[in-house]
Amino acid sequence: MAATIKDIREVTGLSLATISKYLNGGNLLPENKAKIEKAIDELHYEVNEMARGLVTSRSKVIGVVVFDIANVFTCTLLKYLGERFRSAGYAAMICDSQNNEQIEAENIRFLISKKVDGMIVIPVGLTAEFLNPALRAEIPVVLMDRSVDGSGVQCVKVDNRESSYRAVEMLYDYGHRKIAMIGSDIEVTGKEREQGCRQLLKDKKIEVPPEYMKIGRHSIEHGYKSMQELLKLEEPPTAIFMGNFEIILGAVMALNESSFQCPHDVSLIGFDDLIISNLSNPRITLVVQPLQDLAENAAKLLLGKMDKDRNSSDEEPEEDTQMPGDLILPARIVEGNSIARVE
Amino acid sequence: MAATIKDIREVTGLSLATISKYLNGGNLLPENKAKIEKAIDELHYEVNEMARGLVTSRSKVIGVVVFDIANVFTCTLLKYLGERFRSAGYAAMICDSQNNEQIEAENIRFLISKKVDGMIVIPVGLTAEFLNPALRAEIPVVLMDRSVDGSGVQCVKVDNRESSYRAVEMLYDYGHRKIAMIGSDIEVTGKEREQGCRQLLKDKKIEVPPEYMKIGRHSIEHGYKSMQELLKLEEPPTAIFMGNFEIILGAVMALNESSFQCPHDVSLIGFDDLIISNLSNPRITLVVQPLQDLAENAAKLLLGKMDKDRNSSDEEPEEDTQMPGDLILPARIVEGNSIARVE
DNA sequence: CTGTTAGCGCATTCAA
DNA sequence: TTGAATGCGCTAACAG
Numbered sequence: 001m002a003a004t005i006k007d008i009r010e011v012t013g014l015s016l017a018t019i020s021k022y023l024n025g026g027n028l029l030p031e032n033k034a035k036i037e038k039a040i041d042e043l044h045y046e047v048n049e050m051a052r053g054l055v056t057s058r059s060k061v062i063g064v065v066v067f068d069i070a071n072v073f074t075c076t077l078l079k080y081l082g083e084r085f086r087s088a089g090y091a092a093m094i095c096d097s098q099n100n101e102q103i104e105a106e107n108i109r110f111l112i113s114k115k116v117d118g119m120i121v122i123p124v125g126l127t128a129e130f131l132n133p134a135l136r137a138e139i140p141v142v143l144m145d146r147s148v149d150g151s152g153v154q155c156v157k158v159d160n161r162e163s164s165y166r167a168v169e170m171l172y173d174y175g176h177r178k179i180a181m182i183g184s185d186i187e188v189t190g191k192e193r194e195q196g197c198r199q200l201l202k203d204k205k206i207e208v209p210p211e212y213m214k215i216g217r218h219s220i221e222h223g224y225k226s227m228q229e230l231l232k233l234e235e236p237p238t239a240i241f242m243g244n245f246e247i248i249l250g251a252v253m254a255l256n257e258s259s260f261q262c263p264h265d266v267s268l269i270g271f272d273d274l275i276i277s278n279l280s281n282p283r284i285t286l287v288v289q290p291l292q293d294l295a296e297n298a299a300k301l302l303l304g305k306m307d308k309d310r311n312s313s314d315e316e317p318e319e320d321t322q323m324p325g326d327l328i329l330p331a332r333i334v335e336g337n338s339i340a341r342v343e
Numbered sequence: 344m345a346a347t348i349k350d351i352r353e354v355t356g357l358s359l360a361t362i363s364k365y366l367n368g369g370n371l372l373p374e375n376k377a378k379i380e381k382a383i384d385e386l387h388y389e390v391n392e393m394a395r396g397l398v399t400s401r402s403k404v405i406g407v408v409v410f411d412i413a414n415v416f417t418c419t420l421l422k423y424l425g426e427r428f429r430s431a432g433y434a435a436m437i438c439d440s441q442n443n444e445q446i447e448a449e450n451i452r453f454l455i456s457k458k459v460d461g462m463i464v465i466p467v468g469l470t471a472e473f474l475n476p477a478l479r480a481e482i483p484v485v486l487m488d489r490s491v492d493g494s495g496v497q498c499v500k501v502d503n504r505e506s507s508y509r510a511v512e513m514l515y516d517y518g519h520r521k522i523a524m525i526g527s528d529i530e531v532t533g534k535e536r537e538q539g540c541r542q543l544l545k546d547k548k549i550e551v552p553p554e555y556m557k558i559g560r561h562s563i564e565h566g567y568k569s570m571q572e573l574l575k576l577e578e579p580p581t582a583i584f585m586g587n588f589e590i591i592l593g594a595v596m597a598l599n600e601s602s603f604q605c606p607h608d609v610s611l612i613g614f615d616d617l618i619i620s621n622l623s624n625p626r627i628t629l630v631v632q633p634l635q636d637l638a639e640n641a642a643k644l645l646l647g648k649m650d651k652d653r654n655s656s657d658e659e660p661e662e663d664t665q666m667p668g669d670l671i672l673p674a675r676i677v678e679g680n681s682i683a684r685v686e
Numbered sequence: 687c688t689g690t691t692a693g694c695g696c697a698t699t700c701a702a
Numbered sequence: 703t704t705g706a707a708t709g710c711g712c713t714a715a716c717a718g
Contacts, residue, residue: 002480004694004695004696015704017704020696021704028704048696054697056696070415070421070422072415075412075417091436092438093404093436098422103429114404115391220621249618253621278563278593281623359711360691364687366713369687371687391710393711393712395713397696398711399694
């Protein structure tokens with residue numbers, strides 16, 4: 001069996017309290033300190049965090065619930081989140097919701113039972129309900145990427161609407177007037193991006209044929225089929241805005257298989273990942289989210305909330321809970337050479 | 344504060360043991376069952392897994408230590424691992440080693456202190472030492488992707504040597520004789536892939552100019568620079584084997600920027616990810632690892648070990664610990680159209 | 687089927 | 703500075 005502090009007591013002859021004090025950085029005689037260190041080394045003692053957590057009611061673990069773990073966006077966020085948490089002395093417990101709201105709700109409850117000290121959630125669900133158990137348990141929560149209306153929980157994200165607006169504006173500024181979009185509508189994110197696109201077109205008084213707005217599932221297939229359909233139109237668009245990573249993937253596949261050339265026949269701009277532009281030829285101009293910034297801000301926010309929670313613990317009517325609203329970071333456009341100038 | 348079983352006792356008038364029995368699926372009077380369920384619902388009770396774990400000395404958590412969380416390979420494995428563990432009633436605690444052996448060692452010790460019931464490790468390190476604490480703590484461990492010599496710990500992986508051999512053989516069979524490789528040498532995986540390549544060339548009695556073997560860091564930059572250098576040679580290769588995802592990325596970037604066309608001027612075959620072939624034009628022929636199989640086998644193996652550990656607990660000299668050796672799965676080649684036939 | 691009791695490993699009082 | 707005692711929330715005997 002693993003060694004416990006009792007074993008250390010046997011070896012050193014000191015009391016449990018003294019050993020505990022050592023483990024928690026208290027002051028003791030150098031002599032005793034050395035004895036304990038020697039014993040720890042010999043016994044390969046490791047603190048039992050379950051027992052410690054039971055006493056302190058703090059686990060030093062932060063739960064991270066992601067809507068889907070198997071994509072670059074999520075992984076990159078996880079990387080940065082993990083780094084921040086680690087340097088603050090916390091570990092991350094990552095739960096994949098597999099794009100399933102029920103699993104998401106279970107994940108939340110699971111993490112509560114694990115007594116995590118805080119949670120980051122990149123939600124599947126649009127409804128706020130699934131967060132209630134965490135709020136009731138008084139576990140600080142910070143959302144990322146997708147805000148949840150009516151949850152009253154702060155979210156760190158980019159301004160999808162504004163960024164999409166600027167992306168389409170870039171197409172416009174290059175002279176394009178026949179502008180199409182391939183996007184998704186299941187998540188808030190997708191809706192916001194569509195809104196941004198429509199807004200620009202409206203502001204510029206461009207009439208959009210309904211067959212130019214390909215809003216469907218968030219999937220490679222949707223991107224693939226939509227691109228095929230757009231290129232088959234009698235009057236195909238000269239420029240296309242692609243709403244997310246998977247759609248870009250599918251759309252570029254379809255384009256590659258067609259006789260159309262980018263940017264000669266059709267110009268492209270996409271929302272999301274940078275890795276894509278390394279592979280495609282020509283490089284696609286992209287709206288890139290500041291993933292590291294997003295993660296660091298979310299981590300900072302959460303750690304801050306956790307601190308406050310611990311200090312204000314009992315009384316005090318929480319005067320400063322003034323519902324701060326979402327934290328919105330700017331996305332930047334990274335230019336490739338996928339947009340042709342049109343006269 | 345969160346509700347405990349004592350609160351349930353207050354409400355129901357039943358004893359702690361009865362409530363505990365309910366929580367663990369024991370039989371009790373329907374009447375009492377209903378009472379408890381009502382109380383749980385009202386109080387929003389959630390089991391405190393720390394307390395439970397302290398008693399049972401099982402956490403229902405499996406630790407997963409990955410060399411780098413921010414890549415598709417890792418994420419995909421995490422996804423499949425997570426699904427398997429979840430359906431077996433376990434959660435995954437994921438630790439990123441950030442490609443750093445020291446962090447890796449800390450992760451192992453951290454998970455031990457969290458009393459995880461088992462571990463999956465995709466190691467950074469080549470040396471076995473970092474696994475010792477886990478072995479001493481008698482925590483079942485299964486490695487993935489990269490075996491660690493002398494650790495005595497089983498590893499689930501593909502046969503990199505054999506797969507690379509077949510990849511290069513495909514180039515050979517298409518008639519190529521001027522074959523180059525861009526690969527990495529920091530990890531076992533990279534070394535094995537290089538060996539497979541060299542072996543085929545040797546078997547076919549092909550002399551390899553040293554400038555054809557670009558072995559360097561596992562990075563996009565290395566792929567990029569190496570491709571540039573290869574194309575600048577007086578006698579450039581007609582076919583190139585690319586050893587991993589990052590290298591493919593860089594190499595394809597460089598190729599796209601050059602005047603060379605694939606497969607007309609240079610044929611390509613790569614080791615790793617499938618996503619790449621969706622984007623590049625033409626589609627690159629790839630050696631694809633059976634990620635789902637790898638994950639499922641590793642999960643099964645680990646869960647099996649955990650079961651055995653719990654049952655054989657005390658005595659029995661573990662007769663069947665016969666060092667089963669690594670579990671090696673076949674990779675498959677997914678053909679694109681990046682290889683030209685040469686006469 | 688239910689209740690009583692003890693103890694998991696540790697931190698934390700309070701005395702000494 | 704150190705030690706003895708108490709309890710965190712729960713499960714696991716055992717007795718009823």
